[in-house]
Amino acid sequence: MSGRNINGEGSVYQRKDGRWVAAAYVPVVGGSVRRQALYAKTRAEASELLDRAEKHIPVAPTSLTVAGYLDEWLIHVRQHVRATTWEAYERNVRLYLIPRIGRKKLTRLTVRDVRLMIDALRAEGIGARTIQYVHATLRAALEHAYREELVSRN
Incomplete structure (x- = not known):
């Protein structure tokens, strides 16, 4: 048997x-498949990334922004929560989340981005309870994204 990989199996190589x-070819959240290259510092890290792809864990569309996802999430969640809860979610998304982190790619959102957003809200004099509600809204949206395998962790 040669050292070559079977077609579609994926590969690890050094640049x-x-x-x-x-x-590797990975499933995309919509049903299609695309080739994705992931970078790592060591061969072991690259092999772990390839293992994830081989387990057919879907990847999020790379163009999906936080704002785009939050808009989609609001439409979905409207039928699952009370009207007053949805209104609070929509207000938090419109007034606080989209203006501050909306342009960020969903897959690139970090804990640091959220912390900086919260620090900025405090600096602007936004009340502690409002900040708590904004954070809870983001946490609920990201938990939904995690369940849909759009993000690897919440």
């Missing part, structure tokens, strides 16, 4: 700049 690449 000239020293980074390792794990390339």
Whole structure:
């Protein structure tokens, strides 16, 4: 048997700049499949990324922003919560979340981004309880994204 991978199996290789690449065909949240290259510092890290792809864990569309996801989430959640809860979610998304982190790619949102947003809200004099509600809204939306496998962690 040769050392070549079977078609569609994926591969791990090192670039000239020293980074390792794990390339594989992965399912996209919509049903299709696309080739994705993920970068790592070591071969072991790249192999772990390839293992994730081989387990057919869907990846989020790379163009999906936090604002786009929150708009989609609000439409979905409207039929599952009370009207007053939805109104509070919509207000928090419109007034606080989208203006501050809406342009960020959903898959690139970090804990640091959320912390900086909360710090900015405090600096603007927004009340502690309002900040708590804004954070709860974001947490609920990201939990839904996690369940749909759009993000790897909440």
